[in-house]
Amino acid sequence: MCLVTNGSLLTKELTEKILTSSNKTDKLIHINFSLDSNSSKSFKEIKKVDLFEKTVNNIKYFIKRREELGLLFPKISISFIVLKENFHEVKSFVSFWQSQFPSKIESAPEGVPWGVKDVLIFKQGFTLLKKDNEEQAELYNKVISSYKKEDSSSPQANSFCPAPFRFPIITAWGDVYPCCMASQGDIVLGNIKKTPFPEIWNGPKYKALRKAHIKGNLKAFPTCEICPTQHYLPAISDDERIFWEKTLK
Numbered sequence: 001m002c003l004v005t006n007g008s009l010l011t012k013e014l015t016e017k018i019l020t021s022s023n024k025t026d027k028l029i030h031i032n033f034s035l036d037s038n039s040s041k042s043f044k045e046i047k048k049v050d051l052f053e054k055t056v057n058n059i060k061y062f063i064k065r066r067e068e069l070g071l072l073f074p075k076i077s078i079s080f081i082v083l084k085e086n087f088h089e090v091k092s093f094v095s096f097w098q099s100q101f102p103s104k105i106e107s108a109p110e111g112v113p114w115g116v117k118d119v120l121i122f123k124q125g126f127t128l129l130k131k132d133n134e135e136q137a138e139l140y141n142k143v144i145s146s147y148k149k150e151d152s153s154s155p156q157a158n159s160f161c162p163a164p165f166r167f168p169i170i171t172a173w174g175d176v177y178p179c180c181m182a183s184q185g186d187i188v189l190g191n192i193k194k195t196p197f198p199e200i201w202n203g204p205k206y207k208a209l210r211k212a213h214i215k216g217n218l219k220a221f222p223t224c225e226i227c228p229t230q231h232y233l234p235a236i237s238d239d240e241r242i243f244w245e246k247t248l249k
């Protein structure tokens, strides 16, 4: 499983729980922190809340505890959508976070495979696509140009969508969806206010969705049948596929 969070609610207690809980089907292989800034000012401008220091400390603590516990997983990424509000912080973001990890980590474009290594992920925000932002676009390309695809099991074409195996979406009101594409209401897999999440994750609705994807028969899931997103999400590894195929027999 992978987790995407802004990290602002990641208390020390939650960090311990996440790092020390690891059963077979909900083991966390990757956590992404959507930070998108390297200062309180831009954080507040972009996210409209004053939680930069707290969030950074939470992420630093998570990295430190994973190292202290000697864990290989979850791999950690910190993501940065490059916008006009924050592009001047790209370099300082890279050097700050490189100094927080025990070994050098790369900066990569969005779409790198998850669960493989720690990485700083950059994505061009839409404001950079405008002609008057060529300077920022050039900087973006420079930052990600050193990313080495060859040692990271480069992305492969997905034979089925990885989302039902990795990316549960839980809304503020507790509904569980396999992805944000399906969060308009047609693939509701449960509600954590009524059922504990592990029961939903391992339950019949999730199993039916996974089976449909592995078998390539999506008739019961029309949103998935026409969904373009599945083709560019990071593919699941052969080990994960073998694991899931066994659980679905």
Ligand code: SF4
Binding pocket: 161, 162, 163, 164, 178, 179, 180, 181, 182, 223, 224, 225, 227, 228, 229, 230
């Ligand atoms: S195919 Fe699209 S809608 Fe279906 S689970 Fe994957 S990402 Fe979600």
